[in-house]
Amino acid sequence: MKVIVTENKIQGGAKAFEIFEKGIKNGAKVLGLATGSTPETLYQNWVKSDLNCENLTSINLDEYVGLTPDNPQSYHYFMQKHLFDKKPFKKSYIPNGTAKDIPAVCKEYDQIIKENPIDIQLLGIGRNGHIAFNEPGTPFDTGTHEVKLTENTIKANSRFFDNEDEVPKSAICMGTANIMGAKKVVLMAFGEKKAKAIKEMIEGPITEEVPASILQKHPDVTVIVDEAAAQELDDKYKN
Numbered sequence: 257m258k259v260i261v262t263e264n265k266i267q268g269g270a271k272a273f274e275i276f277e278k279g280i281k282n283g284a285k286v287l288g289l290a291t292g293s294t295p296e297t298l299y300q301n302w303v304k305s306d307l308n309c310e311n312l313t314s315i316n317l318d319e320y321v322g323l324t325p326d327n328p329q330s331y332h333y334f335m336q337k338h339l340f341d342k343k344p345f346k347k348s349y350i351p352n353g354t355a356k357d358i359p360a361v362c363k364e365y366d367q368i369i370k371e372n373p374i375d376i377q378l379l380g381i382g383r384n385g386h387i388a389f390n391e392p393g394t395p396f397d398t399g400t401h402e403v404k405l406t407e408n409t410i411k412a413n414s415r416f417f418d419n420e421d422e423v424p425k426s427a428i429c430m431g432t433a434n435i436m437g438a439k440k441v442v443l444m445a446f447g448e449k450k451a452k453a454i455k456e457m458i459e460g461p462i463t464e465e466v467p468a469s470i471l472q473k474h475p476d477v478t479v480i481v482d483e484a485a486a487q488e489l490d491d492k493y494k495n
């Protein structure tokens with residue numbers, strides 16, 4: 257894995273945007289996109305840029321079950337607000353968390369990804385090492401599926417909701433197998449709360465208990481971390 261340590265998340269967002277911009281200029285057409293507070297600085301750079309996205313397809317990692325697209329906590333809403341309102345894409349896919357038949361939505365999503373292989377996949381990371389909503393213990397070969405969120409994740413994500421009870425208990429998530437199928441992966445992490453997960457992902461054993469550790473097997477991963485998230489890493493990763 258290539259590790260880039262930046263001073264702070266503003267610089268990290270600028271670095272991540274550089275990678276996406278270069279990739280798109282070199283022909284990337286399908287982007288795997290992510291939500292959460294981490295990619296916000298990337299999207300800030302993106303909307304300020306003159307990059308035209310009208311020929312691009314986006315495929316988001318996940319969506320909460322039960323939240324409608326107009327719910328401000330939904331990932332549909334997040335993407336609209338942070339990117340798509342200002343940079344419309346040719347086609348944008350996000351799992352439908354309000355569908356009656358969730359297994360059918362998952363099957364369809366796997367098919368969408370098969371037909372639109374992801375050129376660059378953006379990721380954040382959870383404090384317990386989860387990527388998208390692939391929680392510890394999720395088999396590495398899983399495709400799109402409904403996930404029961406762990407107490408850990410519900411607690412961590414409750415900061416976006418009025419209270420913890422409002423956090424949905426499950427989500428639809430592109431599985432680890434789909435993430436590993438992307439040609440290139442860019443993972444961002446900022447802040448000391450991510451330091452342990454970053455260390456385990458890069459230096460620890462590859463184990464389903466740390467979902468992000470599978471990325472050690474991916475041939476093209478760039479990790480962008482600020483100094484706080486990099487603090488537990490071996491010095492050889494610090495540039």
Ligand SMILES: N[C@@H]1[C@@H](O)[C@H](O)[C@@H](COP(=O)(O)O)O[C@@H]1O
Nearest residue numbers: 291292293294380381382388389
């Ligand atoms: N499903 C999302 C992940 O895609 C994200 O990486 C993680 C960390 O979020 P944040 O970037 O806000 O720390 O939160 C959620 O669980």
